[in-house]
Amino acid sequence: MTAPHPRHRRALAIPAGLAVAASLAFLPGTPATAAPAVESAPSAATDGTSLSYVVNVSPGHRPSATVRRAIAKAGGTIVTSYDRIGVIVVHSANPDFAKSMRKVRGVQSAGATRTAPLPSAATTDTGAPQVLSGKELAAAEATSAKAGGQDPLESLQWDLPAIKADKAHEKSLGSEKVTVAVLDTGVDDTHPDIAPNFDREASVNCVAGKPDTTDGAWRPSASESPHGTHVAGEIAAAKNGIGMTGVAPGVKVSGIKVGNPDGFFYTEAVVCGFMWAAEHGVDVTNNSYYTDPWYFNCKDDPDQKALVEAVSRATRYAEKKGAVNVAAAGNENYDLTSDEITDPSSPNDTTPGDRTVDPSKCVDIPTQLPGVVTVAATGAKGLKSSFSNYGRGVIDIAAPGGDSTAYQTPEPPATSGLILGTLPGGKWGYMAGTSMASPHVAGVAALIKSTHPHASPAMVKALLYAEADATACTKPYDIDGDGKVDAVCEGPKNRNGFYGWGMADALDAVTW
Numbered sequence: 327m328t329a330p331h332p333r334h335r336r337a338l339a340i341p342a343g344l345a346v347a348a349s350l351a352f353l354p355g356t357p358a359t360a361a362p363a364v365e366s367a368p369s370a371a372t373d374g375t376s377l378s379y380v381v382n383v384s385p386g387h388r389p390s391a392t393v394r395r396a397i398a399k400a401g402g403t404i405v406t407s408y409d410r411i412g413v414i415v416v417h418s419a420n421p422d423f424a425k426s427m428r429k430v431r432g433v434q435s436a437g438a439t440r441t442a443p444l445p446s447a448a449t450t451d452t453g454a455p456q457v458l459s460g461k462e463l464a465a466a467e468a469t470s471a472k473a474g475g476q477d478p479l480e481s482l483q484w485d486l487p488a489i490k491a492d493k494a495h496e497k498s499l500g501s502e503k504v505t506v507a508v509l510d511t512g513v514d515d516t517h518p519d520i521a522p523n524f525d526r527e528a529s530v531n532c533v534a535g536k537p538d539t540t541d542g543a544w545r546p547s548a549s550e551s552p553h554g555t556h557v558a559g560e561i562a563a564a565k566n567g568i569g570m571t572g573v574a575p576g577v578k579v580s581g582i583k584v585g586n587p588d589g590f591f592y593t594e595a596v597v598c599g600f601m602w603a604a605e606h607g608v609d610v611t612n613n614s615y616y617t618d619p620w621y622f623n624c625k626d627d628p629d630q631k632a633l634v635e636a637v638s639r640a641t642r643y644a645e646k647k648g649a650v651n652v653a654a655a656g657n658e659n660y661d662l663t664s665d666e667i668t669d670p671s672s673p674n675d676t677t678p679g680d681r682t683v684d685p686s687k688c689v690d691i692p693t694q695l696p697g698v699v700t701v702a703a704t705g706a707k708g709l710k711s712s713f714s715n716y717g718r719g720v721i722d723i724a725a726p727g728g729d730s731t732a733y734q735t736p737e738p739p740a741t742s743g744l745i746l747g748t749l750p751g752g753k754w755g756y757m758a759g760t761s762m763a764s765p766h767v768a769g770v771a772a773l774i775k776s777t778h779p780h781a782s783p784a785m786v787k788a789l790l791y792a793e794a795d796a797t798a799c800t801k802p803y804d805i806d807g808d809g810k811v812d813a814v815c816e817g818p819k820n821r822n823g824f825y826g827w828g829m830a831d832a833l834d835a836v837t838w
Contacts, residue, residue: 379436379439381435382635386410389404410643413640423436437632455757457755477567491573506577508558518566519564523579531583545583557761563748577773584596590619593633619674621672622672622685653700655720664685701766708797710803711758713759723830728758729758789838795829799816
């Protein structure tokens with residue numbers, strides 16, 4: 327089965343009458359009753375002709391006088407410079423700015439981070455999470471009360487026992503000294519399930535490509551996506567007698583806002599996010615998005631090459647400083663090891679058109695960058711989710727991301743095949759996608775770090791993979807039961823294209 331191709335990978339249509347749910351970053355235009363967000367500084371020029379660029383130079387030093395003069399001569403204005411990794415963020419209305427900079431001595435690569443003038447074009451995606459009704463809340467609370475020791479909505483969370491998180495919580499909830507940063511659309515830290523575990527010092531708004539530390543700047547506005555808040559709750563919703571329970575309900579969670587009001591995740595914001603996490607002691611980053619405007623960034627294109635280099639430098643620096651970077655694999659049911667893929671969605675900020683790419687040369691960032699943990703999604707029956715991307719050697723690990731209830735129905739008392747999470751304004755609701763799988767793995771990584779506080783990122787990843795429950799290929803994979811194979815899984819039980827090293831295991835994370 328081939329997944330539909332929306333303008334953005336992020337809006338995932340779930341069949342059988344279910345609402346549209348977020349896939350890899352956001353639900354633009356979705357009303358969200360969030361706490362008021364403080365207005366941040368404008369992210370770009372307002373003349374409608376400037377673009378944003380990254381200029382990559384040798385790391386470790388401030389930009390040389392030669393480079394600074396060349397930027398000014400080419401009509402550029404430096405927004406900020408990440409000297410430790412040699413990435414300069416620039417705005418310019420000169421359409422030949424990047425081409426000019428690539429000729430300058432000391433410049434290793436340069437490219438536009440978008441194809442639409444600043445500010446970016448608005449998205450046309452639509453969709454909304456399924457918000458729990460009062461009746462559903464009451465029913466779940468009654469069920470959990472009978473179980474004893476559960477938060478009120480935990481009976482709806484089939485995903486917790488799927489990775490043995492319920493058993494893990496009997497031994498450890500995780501350490502408050504561990505922080506997971508959610509690089510996303512913003513986090514509503516006033517939510518009663520998030521507030522007890524929120525790390526304000528590690529939170530920031532990076533939309534402009536440089537940190538905005540205004541109090542509350544990390545929150546989504548009422549018109550922005552609830553996606554980041556949902557992800558944060560999946561990771562660290564407190565076990566406090568309210569609402570739901572996160573995978574690691576004793577660790578801290580921070581909000582690093584990298585998605586702009588139109589829902590785009592541009593390179594300068596992503597670089598800022600990783601750098602902020604690196605400099606603020608974050609132990610794990612969760613990345614449930616792809617870096618716009620290109621689904622796959624091809625290194626034979628000079629602009630896209632520069633974007634890959636900038637984000638690669640940022641992820642490597644974050645890992646060097648102690649962070650394990652976890653990312654969602656994507657929701658198009660793509661085989662990421664195939665010879666070619668037709669990408670109909672890029673560039674998504676102007677006019678996308680079909681282009682054929684070689685996924686071994688054109689990469690999804692940060693998902694396919696070296697060192698990043700790439701997560702595939704499974705449904706309530708433990709099978710690869712109908713939408714989840716896959717590929718032997720690309721997928722590292724699997725975790726619950728939900729699926730159509732018609733395809734994978736959970737055991738009662740759970741009623742939805744989607745994933746429960748927190749929503750702005752003190753609400754809870756369901757969403758689905760590899761966006762929801764990635765935070766499960768981020769939570770397990772946080773539990774490993776809690777158990778082994780001196781473990782390096784390499785050791786945390788090694789334990790994450792070693793502790794995963796090996797899961798054999800699904801053969802044949804006919805998720806919709808129409809008699810046709812919908813995807814082909816390759817590889818052995820402990821390292822295959824659907825599940826990588828296997829299903830994430832929270833219990834082993836707190837006992838090994």
